[in-house]
Amino acid sequence: MARLSDFSEAEKKHHLDKILDFPDFGETPIAEGPALAQRRVAIITTAGLHLRNDRPFDGGAADYRVIPGDAPAADLVMSHVSVNFDRTGFQEDLNVVFPLDRLRELADEGMVGAVADIHYSFMGATQMRALEAKARELAGLLKKDRVDAVLLSPV
Amino acid sequence: MGALGHYLEREGIPTAQISLIREQTAAIRPPRALWVPFMLGRPFGVPGDAAFQRRVLVALLSLFERKAGPLLEDYAEDAPAESLDAGGFACPVSFAGSAAADRGLAEALRDEVRQLASWHGLALRRRGRSTVGVFGPTVDAAVEHVVSFLDQHPQTPPVEGMTAGTAIKRACDDLRAYYFEAAAAQPGNLSSAAIDRWFWSDTAAARALFAIRDICLGSSDPSLRPLGKLSLIPRAVAEGRPR
Numbered sequence: 001m002a003r004l005s006d007f008s009e010a011e012k013k014h015h016l017d018k019i020l021d022f023p024d025f026g027e028t029p030i031a032e033g034p035a036l037a038q039r040r041v042a043i044i045t046t047a048g049l050h051l052r053n054d055r056p057f058d059g060g061a062a063d064y065r066v067i068p069g070d071a072p073a074a075d076l077v078m079s080h081v082s083v084n085f086d087r088t089g090f091q092e093d094l095n096v097v098f099p100l101d102r103l104r105e106l107a108d109e110g111m112v113g114a115v116a117d118i119h120y121s122f123m124g125a126t127q128m129r130a131l132e133a134k135a136r137e138l139a140g141l142l143k144k145d146r147v148d149a150v151l152l153s154p155v
Numbered sequence: 156m157g158a159l160g161h162y163l164e165r166e167g168i169p170t171a172q173i174s175l176i177r178e179q180t181a182a183i184r185p186p187r188a189l190w191v192p193f194m195l196g197r198p199f200g201v202p203g204d205a206a207f208q209r210r211v212l213v214a215l216l217s218l219f220e221r222k223a224g225p226l227l228e229d230y231a232e233d234a235p236a237e238s239l240d241a242g243g244f245a246c247p248v249s250f251a252g253s254a255a256a257d258r259g260l261a262e263a264l265r266d267e268v269r270q271l272a273s274w275h276g277l278a279l280r281r282r283g284r285s286t287v288g289v290f291g292p293t294v295d296a297a298v299e300h301v302v303s304f305l306d307q308h309p310q311t312p313p314v315e316g317m318t319a320g321t322a323i324k325r326a327c328d329d330l331r332a333y334y335f336e337a338a339a340a341q342p343g344n345l346s347s348a349a350i351d352r353w354f355w356s357d358t359a360a361a362r363a364l365f366a367i368r369d370i371c372l373g374s375s376d377p378s379l380r381p382l383g384k385l386s387l388i389p390r391a392v393a394e395g396r397p398r
Contacts (some may be wrong), residue, residue, distance in 0.1 A: 002193055015178070019179055136166055
């Protein structure tokens with residue numbers, strides 16, 4: 001139901017008006033990597049997920065939280081500021097937002113090379129430019145973890 | 156989300172993202188994106204359906220095999236429509252006629268939370284987890300913070316330095332999560348829309364959230380006013396639109 005045509009006129013306008021404030025990112029960069037079966041994959045979500053004992057996100061937060069690859073689903077909670085998206089799916093099954101179990105299955109089958117040891121979470125609904133510094137920091141961490149494919153999952 | 160794609164890829168990290176609002180992704184032009192026709196909050200489609208999630212994930216990963224970019228592909232498979240219970244949007248648990256309602260909003264809220272406890276316990280047992288716990292370890296901590304706020308004598312935030320806005324927002328989110336998880340455990344496999352409608356139409360908890368919204372809007376505390384405008388009541392509910 002995320003077709004814009006399915007939204008009410010007010011909701012459609014809300015989402016389209018946001019585009020007017022988007023920064024110009026210029027030319028799209030394209031980084032290359034090996035075949036999928038050789039890649040090490042990490043997930044970055046903007047769902048505001050974090051470990052239960054980690055700091056919840058505040059509104060407008062542009063920093064990230066670390067999600068260990070072996071964190072049980074029961075240890076993850078969500079502190080996204082928005083109340084305008086469905087949370088019942090996440091409450092029922094973490095994988096509908098953060099598909100770590102599915103990714104592990106594909107790694108076991110050899111479709112992807114490996115799953116990263118560490119994954120990351122931001123809180124969406126943040127000014128895009130504010131994310132740049134922490135995204136750069138994250139890129140350095142991902143390289144140290146030998147990650148060469150990142151899946152980005154919004155809510 | 157698209158911004159992260161630009162920033163990471165500039166640093167040499169290949170990315171592929173799920174897109175939920177196609178028009179926004181098209182404007183940002185991230186390196187690789189798969190637009191999916193699922194409801195906001197469900198980027199991999201269907202909770203509890205591993206095969207469905209896997210198909211989405213495989214389609215997303217396949218974008219790494221493509222050489223040119225930027226890419227914005229459409230995922231063709233819709234999530235199956237959620238089945239509604241036989242009564243349409245009716246939630247079996249009803250608080251109508253509760254004696255506690257006559258004793259004020261705070262008592263009605265506490266009474267609802269008590270009535271839902273066994274359902275929430277069932278949800279916890281089936282799922283092995285609860286997403287309640289951002290404000291405090293149990294929903295009771297959230298309830299008492301909400302009640303103190305309604306009484307205009309809010310408890311001190313549980314962490315030193317935490318604003319009143321952050322504290323009440325987290326308490327409200329825990330309260331909502333508790334109700335939604337409890338309702339989902341009831342017979343009839345209620346859809347998300349059914350639970351949503353029940354919560355916002357029939358519960359003292361929703362009335363409490365509206366009251367807190369109004370307190371925030373009238374407050375001079377800079378941590379409360381924005382909360383009242385944006386972050387307690389969904390836009391569609393506040394504007395009386397169907398969700």
